[in-house]
Amino acid sequence: MHITVEFYGVLRQVMGVQSVGLELFNNTVHEALERLCQQQPQLSIHLPRIACAVDDEIVSHEYLVPDGATLALIPPVSGGDT
Amino acid sequence: MKHLRSEPLDLAALLDETGNPASGALVVFGGTVRNENQGRTVSGIDYTAHASLAEKTLAEIEQDTLRRFDIQQCRIVHRTGDLSLQEFSVLVVVRAAHRAEAFDAARHAIDTLKQRTPIWKQERYIDGDSRYLEGVPILNPQQRPE
Numbered sequence: 001m002h003i004t005v006e007f008y009g010v011l012r013q014v015m016g017v018q019s020v021g022l023e024l025f026n027n028t029v030h031e032a033l034e035r036l037c038q039q040q041p042q043l044s045i046h047l048p049r050i051a052c053a054v055d056d057e058i059v060s061h062e063y064l065v066p067d068g069a070t071l072a073l074i075p076p077v078s079g080g081d082t
Numbered sequence: 083m084k085h086l087r088s089e090p091l092d093l094a095a096l097l098d099e100t101g102n103p104a105s106g107a108l109v110v111f112g113g114t115v116r117n118e119n120q121g122r123t124v125s126g127i128d129y130t131a132h133a134s135l136a137e138k139t140l141a142e143i144e145q146d147t148l149r150r151f152d153i154q155q156c157r158i159v160h161r162t163g164d165l166s167l168q169e170f171s172v173l174v175v176v177r178a179a180h181r182a183e184a185f186d187a188a189r190h191a192i193d194t195l196k197q198r199t200p201i202w203k204q205e206r207y208i209d210g211d212s213r214y215l216e217g218v219p220i221l222n223p224q225q226r227p228e
Contacts, residue, residue, distance in 0.1 A: 008130070008132050009130065009202035010214035049219045051221075053132070072132055074220055075214075076219045076220075077199060077201060077219075078196045078203070
């Protein structure tokens, strides 16, 4: 199955693109992140602080991403102190 | 109701929109671009967002704030795009019968926005350099404290 992964914030700078296509076998967010890190190792250091979203919902790493869906990678937000 | 704006924020329009004869208190929080951060001289900030998730989140924060506090209005608007010094990046407008709740609600709204809203700041400096600012990891709804 094929999904689109969108990058936001600093991840766009890290990846050099706004989005990529990704082929998955067992459809989980976990697999998507693993495959991305294999292809783009510079993403690995950011993973522990990334949230994932599908259809405007924050989802867990066990979430099954539907075929054709867009997975958004959300780095830490709204930077700046109070 | 649109919460993200690509044009300069209009405080007068928000005041008109939220006007309520039952309100005795109005609190406005405005975030503006500051000229210095961590010892570096700032020339501006570029704000980007996951637009649909940010719209949804800001609407939720408005409704959550209305539920938690004895207030009559809570409106939040956030700018995206390249901002210059002193431009408004965000406006929070709260109206209530009394000031104590209005102040508390406005603080809650902006503090929650900064923890939950998928908006990012890339700071630009007068030496031509720029960097994304450190932020707060978004939690799954199950992880959020009540």
